[in-house]
Amino acid sequence: MTATTRRMAPVDEQMTVLMAGTEFGDPGTRQTMERELRARLEEDRPLRVYCGFDPTKVDLHLGHTVPMRKLRQFQEFGHEVTFLVGSFTALIGDPTGKDKTRPMLTPEEIAENAQTYTDQAFHILDRESTRIMFNGDWLSKLTFADVIRLTANYTVAQFLRRENFQKRYDGGDPIHVSEFLYAMMQAYDAMHMDTDVQIGGTDQTFNLLAGRQLQEANGKRPQVCITTPILVGTDGHEKMSKSLGNYIGITEPPNDMFGKAMSIPDESIVEYFTLVTYLRPDEIEGIRVALEDGSLRPIDAKKRLARTITAIFHGEAAGDAALEYFESTFQRRETPDEMPEFALDAPVPLVDLAVDAGLAGSKGEVRRLVQGGGVQVNGEKVDDPATQVGPGDELRVGRHRFLRLVQK
Numbered sequence: 001m002t003a004t005t006r007r008m009a010p011v012d013e014q015m016t017v018l019m020a021g022t023e024f025g026d027p028g029t030r031q032t033m034e035r036e037l038r039a040r041l042e043e044d045r046p047l048r049v050y051c052g053f054d055p056t057k058v059d060l061h062l063g064h065t066v067p068m069r070k071l072r073q074f075q076e077f078g079h080e081v082t083f084l085v086g087s088f089t090a091l092i093g094d095p096t097g098k099d100k101t102r103p104m105l106t107p108e109e110i111a112e113n114a115q116t117y118t119d120q121a122f123h124i125l126d127r128e129s130t131r132i133m134f135n136g137d138w139l140s141k142l143t144f145a146d147v148i149r150l151t152a153n154y155t156v157a158q159f160l161r162r163e164n165f166q167k168r169y170d171g172g173d174p175i176h177v178s179e180f181l182y183a184m185m186q187a188y189d190a191m192h193m194d195t196d197v198q199i200g201g202t203d204q205t206f207n208l209l210a211g212r213q214l215q216e217a218n219g220k221r222p223q224v225c226i227t228t229p230i231l232v233g234t235d236g237h238e239k240m241s242k243s244l245g246n247y248i249g250i251t252e253p254p255n256d257m258f259g260k261a262m263s264i265p266d267e268s269i270v271e272y273f274t275l276v277t278y279l280r281p282d283e284i285e286g287i288r289v290a291l292e293d294g295s296l297r298p299i300d301a302k303k304r305l306a307r308t309i310t311a312i313f314h315g316e317a318a319g320d321a322a323l324e325y326f327e328s329t330f331q332r333r334e335t336p337d338e339m340p341e342f343a344l345d346a347p348v349p350l351v352d353l354a355v356d357a358g359l360a361g362s363k364g365e366v367r368r369l370v371q372g373g374g375v376q377v378n379g380e381k382v383d384d385p386a387t388q389v390g391p392g393d394e395l396r397v398g399r400h401r402f403l404r405l406v407q408k
Contacts, residue, residue: 002081006192006292007044007278008041008044008045008046008077008078008102009077009078011038011041011042014077015034015037015038015041016281017073017280018037018070018073018074018226019034019037019226020274020281020284021070021227021229021274022070022226022227022228022229023202024202024227024297025202025205027236031357033224033225033226035254036222036224037197037224037226038154038160039165039179040197041194041272042215044077044276045215046078047074047079047080047196047197047255048078048079048080048082048193048194048195048196048197049071049080049081049082049195049197049198049199049263050071050081050082050083050084050133050189050190050193050195050198050199051067051071051082051083051084051198051199051200052070052084052085052086052089052107052135052186052189052198052200053084053085053086053117054086054089054090054163055082055087055090055110055113055114055119056105056113056118057086059116059120059184059189059242059249059250059251060120060121060249060250060251060381061240061242061247061248061249061250062231062240062247062248062250062276062309063230063231063233063240063241063369064196064199064249064250065123065124065250065276066230066231066275066276067126067199067200067201067228068124068277069124069276069277069278070226070228071083071124071125071199071217071371072125072126072278074197074199074200075126075129075130077123078197079197080131081129081130081131082124082130082131082133082193083121083125083130083132083133083195084133084134084135084189085108085114085117085118085132085133085134085135086135087107087111087114087134087135087137088134088135088136088139088140088185089135089139089182089185089186089189090110090113091105091107091110092178092179092181092182092185096217098368104338114134114200114328118132120250120251123250123312123313126324133193133254135185135189135253135375138188138189138192139185139188139189142188144395145182146331148230150184150188150214151180151181151184153184153187154180154183154184154210154213155215155216156180157248158181159183162206162320163201163320165179177223181211183206183207184210184214185209186208186211186218187213187214188207188209188211188213189211189214190212190213190214190215190223191211191215191218191220194220195211195215195223196223196224197225197226198211198224198225198226199227199228200227200228201227201228201229202227202228202229202230203228203230204227205225205404208223208227209225211223211225228275229271229275229277230389231271231272231276232268232271233246233247234246234248234260234261234264235265236264236265236267236268241310244329247260247330247364248260248261248309250313251313252361253324253325254310254314254318254319254321254322255325257306257310257313257314257322258280258306258307258309258310258322258325258326259306259307259321259326260402261302261305261306261310262302262303262306262310262326264302264305266291266298266302267286267335269291269298269301269302269305270287270288270291272305273287273305273308276301276309276312277305277308277309277312278312279308280307286298287301287304288295294347294388294390296376297390297392299377299378299380299392303323303326303327305322306323306326307319307320307322307323310323339394339402339403340403340404341400341403341404341406342356342357342405343391343402343404343405343406343407343408344390344391344405344407344408345391345407345408346390347389347390348384348388348389348390349386349387349388350366350370350377350382350384350386350387350388350389351363351366351367351370351385351386353389353405354366354375354395354397355393355405357403359395359397359401359403360397361379363385364390365384367385369397369398370383370384374397374398375395375396375397376391376395376396377389377395377396378393379394379395389405390405391405391406391407391408392405392406394404
């Protein structure tokens with residue numbers, strides 16, 4: 001049975017997976033995109049889906065893989081996925097999120113980076129069913145008259161409403177006309193490929209919507225825009241970035257990748273599972289619920305997360321080895337095999353347990369020890385004396401006080 005005649009997965013199943021981990025600027029936009037995506041899925045045909053990547057860097061981090069993961073989900077449902085290399089748009093550089101003009105790359109730099117990008121992308125995408133295209137193949141052929149007709153679809157006011165352009169305009173910083181053209185070229189990509197769905201980060205919303213506008217102006221059905229959140233870094237606050245040092249590179253050695261994943265804050269666990277792993281929404285919801293009700297400890301959730309991420313990029317065996325390395329090197333470092341045990345039947349606040357078990361003379365002492373970084377639970381420093389601890393946890397207070405909690 002051919003790809004055009006086979007039945008696709010049930011629409012509700014596809015919608016659950018494809019809309020998971022998406023983020024839109026307002027409820028109205030989400031409702032519009034959900035409605036239009038459902039209508040296309042109900043046509044029971046492979047959709048034409050793409051995401052564009054300007055090869056402006058050589059090494060990718062997990063943040064770059066978020067839209068790739070969404071592409072892979074479409075791919076697994078049998079849709080036609082295109083990895084579009086911005087071989088022409090990279091000559092200008094995307095002004096999104098920039099407070100100044102991005103330096104232009106040479107064609108040679110772009111070609112070299114593009115090869116690295118695609119090689120790394122196939123850690124996520126299925127190489128055999130991914131179509132690689134280069135927008136220079138059509139954008140470079142536009143005449144000056146073509147460009148004039150393209151610009152007639154937009155107004156200067158539209159662009160100045162963009163936050164980054166508005167900020168630069170108000171500050172008297174230069175905005176080059178070529179930067180206005182970037183969104184128009186991306187819009188032309190969508191029209192040229194007759195796209196059903198375009199994927200991008202939330203910082204790409206303006207450019208994706210520009211594609212809808214151009215398609216409509218040329219009598220085409222406007223594409224569905226699927227936007228994904230910007231992944232927070234390992235610090236739990238700022239966007240993942242190499243310049244900030246809060247990144248996990250996808251070519252890093254397995255043990256380094258695992259260790260960095262273990263450093264993310266507890267409140268980011270579910271977000272990471274959602275945006276960078278292959279777990280389905282129902283599995284992730286189970287993890288979220290278990291974390292909330294205390295039946296799953298954050299350290300155990302993070303170990304599963306770190307192992308999953310490492311396995312994605314290095315294989316299952318490497319994921320297992322990195323887990324063992326972490327447990328033996330960090331969790332069990334200088335921890336005696338035999339230690340005193342304290343029985344309890346339910347999780348309790350650390351500050352109470354430490355006093356009850358004789359690890360500290362008062363709650364004030366516990367708080368001072370925590371503030372000074374002198375308390376560890378399962379090998380990780382604790383920064384909140386109210387942290388819940390329970391059976392199965394191992395505590396270290398100072399250098400030489402250890403306690404293993406067991407079920408009463």
